[in-house]
Amino acid sequence: MAENLTSEGKCIYCNEVFSQKEITKHLTGHLKKLEKDIDRANTENFCHIEVEAGEMFLHLLVKGSAKMKDIDTFLRKIWLDCCGHMSGFSHKRAKVSMSHAVENVFAAKVKIQHDYDYGTTTTVFLKGHKKYELEGKDKIVLLSRNEPLKIMCSICNAKPAICMCTVCLWEEPSFFCESCTEKHEEVCEDFSDYANAPIVNSPRMGECGYDGGVIDKDRDGCFAN
Template sequence: MPLTSTLKTLDTFLREIWLECCGHMSAFFLRSGGEVGKNTKLGTLPAGLTLHYDYDFGNTTELQITLLGTVSRPKQRKAVRLLCRNLPLVFKCGGCGEEADYICCECEAMEEDPFFCQACMESHGHEYALPVVNSPRMGVCAYCGENDIYDFSDNTEKEK
């Protein structure tokens, strides 16, 4: 992100890629607990600073953000440039062991195995399920990952 960008820009990016479900409030905090305003420019924050970010103050998703430093590079079109991404976790269906497509929110609340494939979910007794997605917000509120435009493509397969 350009040093002239604000934490509001970062907030918007985090919501788009990982968090946004229905417009919850969010905030950035210092380790000491003091809130850092969203109008704060990145260039005013010291390298090595760790910020804590909370999204949704009811079912809070907490993230930790560390400012590593600055680099000089050409101007970019987008407000945030994604440099890397975690590999999506693979969850197994509690019914048959196949790759899970859904997380049953009722089972998760009862601390039972919440993951189901399409077929097992159809015969499962609960109705409130959300898709398995690449987000710390998976299974919370109404998060479905529909705004995540950063698809993962695995280019590690060996060419034959």
């Protein structure tokens, strides 16, 4: 991944954009207000969970009664699933069952690891924040997601990259805009054969033929000027 990338996310409640460091505090303010103003007669536990993979992040509001399997399914749909590989949660190297209720796993500052594909593994980390008494039908609400990172073409450095070379990336930055893609094809036989992978807003980018998720499609692609 390119260095010095700016990671920002939009708040679901006010549509304002905040840095990766600022968004947690901002969302907390909204959730506290929602809890304060709501009729407690029809509420249930919801957990604010942050999912982090380097510069990429998600903030989720998850029903406490939901199962860990529900989070696994969501991560697969938005970030990870390419070929139906196995996956699992762990805490301090101990396995966390998919059948556990979310509210029984996450407390403030508890950090859970999620691994997808035990061959070419993609690892993300889930961090528990506060719990809230709220109303809601959905098991999982996407509170914020990092906007597509500003990954620029490695050749011209003038246009956003739309694809990458999974072979050459091991040796040097290999991200290409549309016009520079042909230049790389001339010097890398593997690129046109199998190594051309799309730029997607996911930590699974470039792995095992992954080409994007099936939810939140508007923020799933590459950066656009």
